[in-house]
Amino acid sequence: MEALVVLKHVVKRYRRGRQVLEVLHNLDLEVASGEFLALMGPSGSGKTTLLNLIGGLDRPTEGEVDVAGERIDQLSGGQLAAWRARHVGFVFQFYNLMPTLSAERNVELPLLLTPLSGAQRKKNVEAALTLVGLLDWRKHKPNELSGGQQQRVAIARAIVADPTLLICDEPTGDLDRETAEEVLGLLQQLNRNHGKTVIMVTHDPKAASFASRIVNLDKGALVPAPAMVTV
Numbered sequence: 070m071e072a073l074v075v076l077k078h079v080v081k082r083y084r085r086g087r088q089v090l091e092v093l094h095n096l097d098l099e100v101a102s103g104e105f106l107a108l109m110g111p112s113g114s115g116k117t118t119l120l121n122l123i124g125g126l127d128r129p130t131e132g133e134v135d136v137a138g139e140r141i142d143q144l145s146g147g148q149l150a151a152w153r154a155r156h157v158g159f160v161f162q163f164y165n166l167m168p169t170l171s172a173e174r175n176v177e178l179p180l181l182l183t184p185l186s187g188a189q190r191k192k193n194v195e196a197a198l199t200l201v202g203l204l205d206w207r208k209h210k211p212n213e214l215s216g217g218q219q220q221r222v223a224i225a226r227a228i229v230a231d232p233t234l235l236i237c238d239e240p241t242g243d244l245d246r247e248t249a250e251e252v253l254g255l256l257q258q259l260n261r262n263h264g265k266t267v268i269m270v271t272h273d274p275k276a277a278s279f280a281s282r283i284v285n286l287d288k289g290a291l292v293p294a295p296a297m298v299t300v
Contacts, residue, residue, distance in 0.1 A: 074100035079132035105260040107280035124236040158227030162239040173207040197225040217248035237269040253279040
């Protein structure tokens with residue numbers, strides 16, 4: 070299967086005063102088109118940093134980041150913003166919904182950056198909300214929705230512009246187990262039935278089990294998966 074994401078010799082350093090902290094060390098990674106990849110690792114291992122590089126929210130200090138056939142590490146700020154709008158849908162742990170807007174208006178936000186007509190935006194929003202099972206809740210504001218419903222709205226917002234890639238940072242970290250499994254099942258459905266490439270950071274092995282492949286990161290480097298303990 071063709072690679073959608075290719076990272077080559079990626080290094081990421083941050084400067085804190087006189088100290089230089091290297092978060093990612095000469096990292097190579099490929100993610101196939103249509104794959105559901107889980108990134109696991111302890112806190113501080115570099116998972117979110119890696120996710121931000123793939124999603125075009127940050128740039129590597131060294132190395133290449135190629136996503137959807139584009140060297141995004143070489144794009145200007147404006148080019149990168151336009152690239153993200155075309156190619157990436159983001160899902161975060163705390164939903165990041167606008168509290169004064171209804172579900173349908175929250176979902177519509179990414180489409181306001183496109184040349185779509187109001188009628189086409191409405192059609193896309195209704196399709197996205199239908200897919201996540203919330204069309205009947207489209208007029209409700211976030212404080213009128215449960216945590217699981219809010220995350221479904223966030224997923225609808227992430228997919229409404231038909232992105233190439235879904236980037237999910239601890240998408241179930243604020244949910245109870247039952248609701249988390251419903252959200253993970255939805256991500257799995259988007260991957261299997263709709264061909265969406267999903268990259269998800271999680272610390273939860275149960276959440277990671279919904280992915281088709283698990284990559285483990287420790288101290289800024291990819292490491293083999295831990296051995297399963299049998300009794």
